[in-house]
Amino acid sequence: MMIDMSWIRENRMSSKYMESLKIFMNIAEKHVNSKGKVRCPCKTCVNSYRHVLPTVYAHLHDIGFLETYTTWIHHGEKHVGSSDLSYNSTPRTNIPVNTTTSNEMFDVIDDVLAEQNTNQENIDEVGRAIDPEFDDMFEELNTKLYPECSNMSDLNFLAKLLHIKVINRWKNSLFDQLVELLRVAFPKSKIPASHYEAKNKLRKIELGYQSIHACKNDCALFWKENGSMKNCPIYGMMYHPVDGKSWQDFDQRYLEFAKEPRHVRLGLAADGFNPFGNFNSTYSTWPVILTTYNTPPWICIKESSFMLTLLIPGPKSPSKDIDFFLRPLVDELKMLWAKGVQMRDASINTIFNMRAMLLWTINDFPARGSLSRWSGQVYLACPTCNADTSSIHVTNKMSYVGHRRFLHMNHKWRQSLLFNGQPERRRHPRRFNNTTILKQLACLRDRIPGKHPEHRGATRKRNDETRKRVELTKRSIFFELEYWSSLELKHNIDFMHVEKNVDENFVNIALMNEKNQRQKRSKRRLETYGHSARSMAKRESQQEEESHQ
Template identity: 30%
Template sequence: MDKSWISKPRNDNAYIDGVRNFIKFAMEKSSINGKILCPCRKCYNNSSFVPEVVEEHLVWNGFLLGYNVWVFHGESFVTSSSEIECTSFALGSTSAQESSSRQDGLGGLLQDVFGIMGTNLNNEQVMNETIPNNLEEYNDEAYATGFLGEQNFNERSMQSSPSETIRYKNLVKDCDQELYPGCKTFSKISFILRLFHLKCLNGWSGKSFTMLLQLLKDSFPEGTSLPSSYYEAKKLIKDLGLGYEKIHICPNDCMLYWGETMDQEYCNVCGSSRWTMNKDDDDGSDDLRRKKKPAKILRYFPLIPRLKRIYMSSKVASLMRWHDEGRIKDGILRHPADGLAWKSFDDHYLDFSSDPRSVRLGLASDGFNPFRTMSTTYSTWPVILIPYNLPPWLCMKQSSLILSMVIPGEKGPGNDIDIYLQPLIAELKQLWDGVDTFDASTKQNFIMKGALMWTVNDFPAYANLSGWSTKGRVACPCCGVSTDSRWLKHSKKFCYMGHRRWLEPNHSFRYQQNQFDGTIELRSAPISPSGIDVLRQLEGTSYKYGKGSKSSKKRMREEVASSANQVVDEVGTTNQVRVFEDADEFIGDDHDFHEVGNDSDTLDASTQCVVKNLWKKKSIFFELPYWKYNLLRHNLDVMHIQKNVCDNFIGTFLNMHGRTKDNLNARKDLEDMGIRHDLHPKLQSNNKTYIPHAIYTMSTQDKVNFLTVLKNIKVPDGYASNISRCVNLKERTLSNLKSHDGHILLQDILPLALRASMSKQIITIISELSLFFKSICSKSLDPKALDQLDSSVALTLCHIEKIFPPSFFTIMVHLIIHLASEAKLGGPVHYRWMYPIERYLVRLKSYVRNRAKPEGSIAEGYIAEECLTFCSRYLEGVETIFNRPQRNYDDVDNAEAYMFLSGGRVLGNFESIVLDEISLAQAHRYVLLHCDKITSYPIDII
């Protein structure tokens, strides 16, 4: 477009025609609600008006000098050199030809970062503010990255304001500044971005980055604009990233100094001071306040600006609608959007689901040791959000995960995690009402809404987030008060059996007593409690947060005894009432209170319990208006379930000390239950106890055969870890298995490796269980097949009950019964298990450079990588996390391949052999029969 009219007199017809053409162009490209930014010399692109007013301003005040690249009116920053001779805002720019020749992608980057400036222009009060004279001071105050809790994140959400204009101008200035005089390849900011990209991609330390900058500065010609240190370089690109807040916490996790309590000095609950005092401080010091340090800090990463950033990016915005526009809707479960929970949510909230841009989130949390030595007891808890709008190939990638907060150690938050979640819940409530957001894919504003679908966590964290105790008699959150458990007197733990309830009503197993638990099973399968049921159970409950005033064990037992008359259970349909006279009767007189897992408020699991205090707390998620209607609120973690089930089998098969579920105590429990008399221990004449062999008992040679298979097994690269390193043939043990090792063993290896060492009955059970896990872990699931799996796994668990002792049935084994039904609700398992989260925790651990402040290191490392991840989408011709080559990239040129690709390379020494005629014919025949490349050829040619 011709822009020569800008320099002409304002009464010239060419100038007036140019103004009208500009307004026509701007209305087509950047109008919002019929308004555009006014680029006159007085408005300075800070106010928006209707076209008639803008035309009047431009004629009377003149066009803004230097604004020749109309980035606020829909024009791309990088334009042809023939059109422009200078860049925007007259801030010491180079020629457009030089800027265009670099092709560094920063034009599109800046447009997406600051494109929202032209969208939220209906707020005249904001847009008519004057720009401060001291730009540097304004920048430092408005965009510091280490916020205390004094400012609310809603006030700092990304808005179109003069401060954003200042940030934009500073970045444009750096984009136009040469790296050194005469440099045509890099600008100052593009070179720093490249260096930061390499730092994050390769894990450089800040010290090494500074040393590299100093070396480069010495190597470049005189006049280089390169900064001298990592700190200075970080300040240059901070405006491209997003910050985080520091919120002070009571050292006992009682409360946050946030919101109405941000100015308090002492905790409302325990009275602890907000500050940690230095040893040399005294109460009379005038510098006392300056020396105060917060006792505990929560680092919170505001969610709304990060979701806005996703929609502002032209590279990602359209993908946030994939779940509605790109998903195949044929009834097969491939994405959480195919599950019943998602569909039920859509049906219940039509206003929310009517816009496919409404954000669906999952929340994951788990504790980890940030140090690389496990001998140190320290637990840091990050909270991570998963945007489920994205397609499967992006949804669970680390680049898509959003770090919401870093909960500090040394100890985990436990049930007090709700205190830390308050800022996130506040933002989720705001998202539910809607937030004005710019969509780069449609170039329009829309009201962005968001909802939390469910949580993803391991089983202990399940208890912390839901409030249901996952230990003791009623440890199963899906069965709830109908959990079938039995206290094993000799093994001193609970077992969870009773899987015959899931069989058909007339199944023969229901009437077999000796093979199971000695009873006839006539009950039906329990129904998982809904959110409304949970709220009904939670009526009248209260929980005192904080770790400063926890009652002792004796005190808790006395409280249980004093409130025993409130405990009621309904037995069948007779509505009989039991009143417990003391805590020992309530808890059970044959086990210790602590061993039950603080389950002082549970009843005998042989009856259906209705106990108000079964819940440890009312989860903070119920503050969300929609949470009680979610069909799936908390997910069972298939990763840890597989690992624990695999450990149970291997420990029992190999009779490993401390890990086997079949020992003398387990046999005594069988004797107490009066079942499977052939397995009862027998006292011999020499006063030694003989334990009869069970069908799963392996001889020494069987163990050696089994472990030899695992020792010699070879799998493709990336398929599994080196399991052979876990095998100890001398002691006949298998140890130090990781979660993924259990996944591979249970699904693929155990059914084959045990064939020569175990009976056919055991092999059948292992094969059935292997098929079950492999089916529910598939990328696509058929709802009808899930119904069949739900029935078949109940029968498999009943077969296991007939063979293995009750001590084998830990809560993890029982949870298998619920996995198929959860898959119908939530969709494929790989969106809801902990594998991607655990791997992301390893990434967060790599950020820890300062062991004295691990959470601060994680926060700073995350915002740096978050910024560079966003920027790397716009870098051209550079290796990024989005285009990195494969693990074993051969870089083989297949341009001249006739039929088969020639990828691969020789590893180590090789030996050439000559095939005989029979082997050569067999090889040719195999290729012809199994290669898809030649199926299109006529059979007579083959």
């Protein structure tokens, strides 16, 4: 079948392309399968997918014909030459392999050797290469695939076999099964045992590849002088908790625990969800999961490293009474810290005493409030800013403002009047250390746990006096752990969870999308907020100036 193929490179809107496309579709129509589908030779499908004729026509019209598909073997044209490897939409080499002199790999070796010859250390007195690896490669080029083979070398067969794998998109497992069968059928051949072995052989002549890791922010390559680095040289990002200040501070405080690398550091994650979706909105389930940080970061975050220690189901969320359910877990953590357990080290076949400690918890903001006992829905909701939290009551909701305090004192936005009509002169919030937090805990009154009406007590009224107090409602059960009060970082925020919730609400309110009553109320609060924020900023600024006098 002699057909002019030049049309496949023409403009798809030209008359020549359209007329030739119709001719091709008439040919393809004769080669559909039992389901009325035919292989699609467009630049996306590359003959790997079958479609009905209208879909194939649309692909060829919109995407274009694969220019390297010049022998239409999937559409009726007979393939000439069994040794030609251009089976499926790939450039044809037209190199005969039935002659003893055709060995494409000689040219590849010559190219690589020419680059190596630029290094004077690899050249002998008469200018020949003296690299032992390439001497072995030349020997393989002259080695027959099997004793009776006279037209193909071991290395040439390997290159062609990998070529077929690539153009037909074989999986590595399929390649392994094929070479295993060939080795059984031709026991005297030099066929590699697996895909891994084949790649390693070709990598010697620089036909492989090298994996180079990069920073996730696309700011640096871990290559050459940065090849051995674990942190980004630009931002110094933390890749593992061991690089953090909390881990290192703990090691300095508890030297005996730190000197044994087999002692376990644990992280605790807990959150509530409704396993029945919207079918039963009153049901709540809280899984409490531990993970170990003694393993690399790509292992400790895998599901196989998670330990489901507690599952708290019930018609209501445990909320502020979650300490009651955490009692079995905390008792075990106390035992693992004080006594430890006997474990066997399989690597050296010895018994040792393994201890463990809880490094921190990981939660979203509401769950953090339940575990830390710091209320996250009132005036002083920020546990980091503590008593220095800036908040304002807008209609019936709390709003947290004053974020310009975190800028340096000379920042131009501090002088701007666009936010609330007042410049920001307050300093950033204080850093509350562990000693201060322990003093705040000492002022708390004892509270009987549970949701029984007799135990709940009177509801506190929100007034100016309330704002001066901290929002700790109870001493968390984690403070029973000997080391917990000394930890620099006790609770982590699940950033992705918080980011999703905050961003969704922020975008809806900013765009004033009034599709529901909640967003309408949010809009009204924003309108009310303008006057309230200005008056609050003026009052707090005056208080700040008075405190410095």
